[in-house]
Amino acid sequence: MAKQAKNLSEVQLRAWLAAGKPVAKSDGDGLTFTLSSAGAAVWVLRYRVGGRRREVTLGRYPDYSLKKARQEAREARVRVSKGVDVAAEKRREKHAGMAAWTVRQLVADYEAKVLSVAAASTRKLYKMYLTNWIVPRLGAMLAVDVSVADVVAMLRASSSRGTGAMRTLHAAARAVFEHARGQAIRPDNPALGIKRSSIAKAEERREGVALEGEVLAKFLRAIPDDVKGWALRLHLITGVRPGELCEAAWAEFDLERGSWSIPAERTKTGSGYVIVLPSQVLDLLRKIAANTPSSAYVFPAARGEDRPIPYQTYRAWLWRALDAAGIPRGSFKPHDLRRTMRSGLASLGVRYEVAERAINHKLPGMAEIYDRNDYAVERAAALRQWADQLDVLGTGTNVVPIKRMA
Structure with missing residues (x-):
């Protein structure tokens, strides 16, 4: 030189x-x-x-x-x-250091590089299992030393919480060790190939339920005329995901223009979207604003710091309305209101691609790649038609059956 x-x-x-x-x-x-x-x-x-x-x-x-x-x-x-x-020497030294990472260090790197850009719902769910299960049980081990037996033992312990908890923990473990494989820290993924049914008997697969006909009408008439009931109506009309409803913030709404803009970080798909709201929803929002404490959230938690209501609280509101309507709770979940709305759009003859975009679903196959239409005008018309149909059902006249879907 x-x-x-x-x-x-x-x-x-x-x-x-x-x-x-x-x-x-x-x-x-x-x-x-x-x-x-x-x-x-x-x-x-x-x-x-x-x-x-x-x-x-x-x-x-x-x-x-x-x-x-x-x-x-x-x-x-x-x-x-x-x-x-x-x-090249420095790169080899860096990799040698990574090969000596503990699972705790691996999880931290996964959170920073992978989980941080995932959808908000995924970040929240996986973070809980990383913090409460993977790090406490495997964190002190070297990532290269974790075996299939170690992962199976952790999944077996989680099965007491239900097969749903075990399934989510398994998904989080697969993601973390796939990150290790991508970093060349280890050549395999010890969480792959594990059959959860060999660890615990799988629960019967729940059929999705969409309220229909007179059952839906009974439900609408049983909804209370208060904040709890207004939340259920808002959910049923818009068909958003339960988490999107529970964590809705007033800053996302423009009542003058009649729109709700859900940001990408709050959606499962990582794709934000705008809902043009029918007049029925705008009326609900004004009543909610006049009858809830001052908060950044549309449905604030009753106690503690300013935060949205937990999913469990909203689910209890739904169950009380089902009880009042004489509808068995069974395995009915808040997501079934979203399913009811999507089924309702189909029963009204709304085109498939418009109905899918209305609930922020991606279109299947090549359609998602080439069909970039937002169908904003068509979605707005479909939502008005659906809201009007719910009004008709709620009065007990001209009840039109809504199909049940598996």
């Missing part, structure tokens, strides 16, 4: 850091100070080995002072002169 006079000073470095503008300044002998637009200041050494240009990051400034960076660069150049590719 050709020697160059040192031309940087600590005064210059501090000035560039304070200015916050991207720069790349050479200190000679391949040592370069770089400052990105995001404010990350690092030292980079550029060199040649085997006739090819390489570069390696030495460290961040100001953790690495100018003096320390020059010293590190000097030592690296000595190794380069002996034919060592210091960048």
Whole structure:
């Protein structure tokens, strides 16, 4: 390497850091100070080995002072002169360190790189199982040492909470160890290939239920005329997911324009959407606003800090309405109101793609890739038609059957 006079000073470095503008300044002998637009200041050494240009990051400034960076660069150049590719050497050292990660470290890396960009509902659900199950039971083990038997033992312990809990824990474990495989920390995924039915007897698969005809009419008449009932009506008309309803914030609504904008981070699909609200929903929202405590949320929790109602609270509201209507609870869940709405749109003759977009479903196969139509106008018309149909059903006249779907 050709020697160059040192031309940087600590005064210059501090000035560039304070200015916050991207720069790349050479200190000679391949040592370069770089400052990105995001404010990350690092030292980079550029060199040649085997006739090819390489570069390696030495460290961040100001953790690495100018003096320390020059010293590190000097030592690296000595190794380069002996034919060592210091960048490749650093990568191998980093991987060797990752290979010694504990499951706790693996989980932290998974949360930062993978879970952080997942849908809000997935983040919340997986975080609970990572925190309460995977880290307490496997966290101290080296990620490379976890065996299939270790995962099976954890799943067996979780089965006492129900097969649903075991299923979600299994999914979270698969995701974490798939991340380990993607990082080349281990060659396999110990959570793959495990049959949960061998650990605990599977519960009978629940059939989805859509209220129909006179049953739906009885339910509508039994809904109380209060905040609990207004929440059920809002859910039944819009067909949003239960979590999207429970965590609805007033900032998402524009009552003047009559719209509800659900952000991407609150949807299961990771795709935000706008619902044009029929007049019935706008009336409900005004009544809710006038009869609930001041809060950022449409349905605030009764106690504690300002937060939305838990899913369990909303489910209890639904069950009380079912009891009042004389409808057996069975395995009826809040999601079945969404299913009722989707089935209702079909019974009214709403086109398939419009009905699917109305509940923020992706279209199957190639249709999702090529059909980019939001169907906003058609969705708004379908929602008005559905809200009017519910009004008719609630009065007990002209009851039109709504199909039941598996």
